[in-house]
Amino acid sequence: MTAKIVALALGALIAGAMPALADDTFFAEQKPTEYLARDRLLGANVHDKDGKIVGDIEDLVVDSDNKIVGVIIGVGGLLGVGEKKVAVSLPSLGIEAAGGKVNVTMPSATMDSLAAAPAYKRANPPIGWLQRAADKSDELRDKSGPAYEKAKEAAKEAYESAKEAAGPVLEKAKEEAREALDKAKDATHPSDPPKAN
Incomplete structure (x- = not known):
């Protein structure tokens, strides 16, 4: 009998300590x-x-x-x-x-x-403005956690894809720059020395 009373009292205490979401919890206006x-x-x-x-x-x-x-x-x-x-x-x-x-x-x-x-x-x-800004930053990070991670992963994939696509273009540009540099060097330093009169 005593255990039953204790259990009922404990149940009532727990129920009273935990807020119930009643129909009047939220209101639109x-x-x-x-x-x-x-x-x-x-x-x-x-x-x-x-x-x-x-x-x-x-x-x-x-x-x-x-x-x-x-x-x-x-x-x-x-x-x-x-x-x-x-x-x-x-x-x-x-x-x-x-x-x-x-x-x-x-x-x-x-x-x-x-x-x-x-x-x-x-x-x-x-609370100073700096602490409020840090608190707001934490709040935004907490709210956007999964979205942030998803965006970070998408950005990483986009970066790798762009890097891969840019590789051949970069190599071609480097080769053209080397050729242009060689032509410029040849134009300023001809291989045949001038003849004396």
Whole structure:
């Protein structure tokens, strides 16, 4: 009886740990009430309760459960120079999407409160462009592995075929070049010395 309970518990644990591909795993398009953060939220201006712009959303903060818990707002500075980054919890923002536009408000925000807020510190350093390029290269190589190998083999075969076909042509060209060189030498150095008068 105990082994049966353990087996059932283990089966339930394994089934719970492995994600099932349900009918709602994939979807072809977003709902009219949904939008992409990159399209409307990232870069959106943040307004105070009076409608004055106090910053702009630069990034999202996502927790270990993949839930958005806050945003990074860039405040102060001019055109991004001298700008301070401040983390703001998601519940402190009012986000409304209507008519293809997103309106973000932070009713409790003032320029003084944002200036006094601690600057946001990253837990991990950002990934540089060189590392991103290397990661993208690895990704492309992984995606194109079999196709790459097939193309490499086809290129090798094409090279060998072209080399084989070019062999006789190259030899003929070399022979014609030797003959032309010999004629040029004969023209500049005649074999009979000139006769003296």
